[in-house]
Amino acid sequence: MRAARRIGDVQAPIIPIIGEWIRRNPGTISLGQGIVSYGPPPEALAALRSFPGTADDHRYGPVEGSPDLIDAIQHKLALENGFAPGSDRRVVVTAGSNMAFVNAVLAVTDPGDEVILQAPFYFNHDMAIVIAGCRTVAVATDDQYQLRLDAIRAAITPRTRAVVTISPNNPTGAVYPESALRAVNRLCAEHGLYHVHDEAYEYFTYGDAMHFSPGAIAGGATHTISLYSLSKTYGMASWRVGYMVIPAHLFEAVNKIQDTNLICPPVVSQAVACAAIRAGSAYCRERVLELAEIRPAVLEAFARVADICAVPRPDGAFYCLIRVKTTMDPLALVERLVVEHRVAAVPGTAFGLADGCYLRVSYGALDKDTVAEGISRLVSGLRAIVG
Numbered sequence: 001m002r003a004a005r006r007i008g009d010v011q012a013p014i015i016p017i018i019g020e021w022i023r024r025n026p027g028t029i030s031l032g033q034g035i036v037s038y039g040p041p042p043e044a045l046a047a048l049r050s051f052p053g054t055a056d057d058h059r060y061g062p063v064e065g066s067p068d069l070i071d072a073i074q075h076k077l078a079l080e081n082g083f084a085p086g087s088d089r090r091v092v093v094t095a096g097s098n099m100a101f102v103n104a105v106l107a108v109t110d111p112g113d114e115v116i117l118q119a120p121f122y123f124n125h126d127m128a129i130v131i132a133g134c135r136t137v138a139v140a141t142d143d144q145y146q147l148r149l150d151a152i153r154a155a156i157t158p159r160t161r162a163v164v165t166i167s168p169n170n171p172t173g174a175v176y177p178e179s180a181l182r183a184v185n186r187l188c189a190e191h192g193l194y195h196v197h198d199e200a201y202e203y204f205t206y207g208d209a210m211h212f213s214p215g216a217i218a219g220g221a222t223h224t225i226s227l228y229s230l231s232k233t234y235g236m237a238s239w240r241v242g243y244m245v246i247p248a249h250l251f252e253a254v255n256k257i258q259d260t261n262l263i264c265p266p267v268v269s270q271a272v273a274c275a276a277i278r279a280g281s282a283y284c285r286e287r288v289l290e291l292a293e294i295r296p297a298v299l300e301a302f303a304r305v306a307d308i309c310a311v312p313r314p315d316g317a318f319y320c321l322i323r324v325k326t327t328m329d330p331l332a333l334v335e336r337l338v339v340e341h342r343v344a345a346v347p348g349t350a351f352g353l354a355d356g357c358y359l360r361v362s363y364g365a366l367d368k369d370t371v372a373e374g375i376s377r378l379v380s381g382l383r384a385i386v387g
Helices: 014-024 042-049 067-081 097-108 123-131 149-155 178-191 248-261 267-279 282-303 330-341 368-386
Strands: 089-094 114-119 135-140 160-166 194-198 224-229 242-247 319-324 357-362
Touching: 014 330, 042 267, 067 089, 067 267, 089 097, 089 248, 097 123, 097 160, 097 194, 097 224, 097 242, 097 248, 114 123, 114 149, 123 135, 135 149, 149 178, 160 178, 178 194, 242 248, 282 319, 282 368, 330 357, 330 368
Parallel strands: 114 135, 114 160, 160 194, 194 224
Antiparallel strands: 089 242, 224 242, 319 357
16 A cells, blocks of 8 residues: 655645744744735734624535635725726635635646646645646756746747746745736746745735736737635635636636535635725735834845855845855755754755755744844854855
């Protein structure tokens, strides 16, 4: 007896591995997991206190999500993202945007097909593609972690079904300009591919960086799949609520997948999510301002060790992806940082970076003083270990 071979090909989740090292080394500051420090807005918690309202709240809801939440999402998309789903596309509420991505992959691929990811990529995207029996084609970004259109074009084969982009990006913090996303969307249209765009960090931009939704591109409704999450924006990671906007012709396929896997999104989570979205994005934007105060200190600390690591400037999310000038195995480096210096990061190998030593550093889950202490430990640790 054995597990399926395709599951054996899936990379092991890295966060639980690092989490075990942290548990074994009390006092470790984690700059690893990509979560925020705050919880849902008061309006969302008030909705929780009034749940359940009727006996129907204990029964299955619509597979695609509650009408109230879908209405709130459609209003938000029209107001903030520049497009309003109608007869040409549908909103589907999911148990987080990871599930939305799995839905998308299963809906548009057959076993053996290929999906193009930008390297470094988000590890759960790669895992979902392999679980579906498909192949990840990783296309390297440039030295500032920006898209390389010619490289994406060169990677397209007869088995390619989709091109995936994430902006603001996990794990790099890069924000892709509107022109680059329009170019990718146009390339997908030319080749009959889906453009899957993950916008989980849509409000997390700094300085002059601007977020752009490819769903707003005229003529793109038939091949653009947009993914969103409330985990970061509204501090609702444990509630597992996200949503996807899909071409109408994919609705039946996604409906089958979600009905089999979930039946319906949790009704209580949807009630809280609806109240959060109706309260508005100002709640998240205020917290992004707090992160904007932390970010310069993080970048200044890394600037002091520029001789041993390079940090392309991140303009979004709450990550830095640092290139450490060492031949050490990145996972071994992370373990030494935890054991010897009580600070944790995530190795770049989890994001498809096999050439060189990279670490993803997250500063979104901690208060300002704890971030400062964690970064201080990390910088000191790198200096002690690497040189």
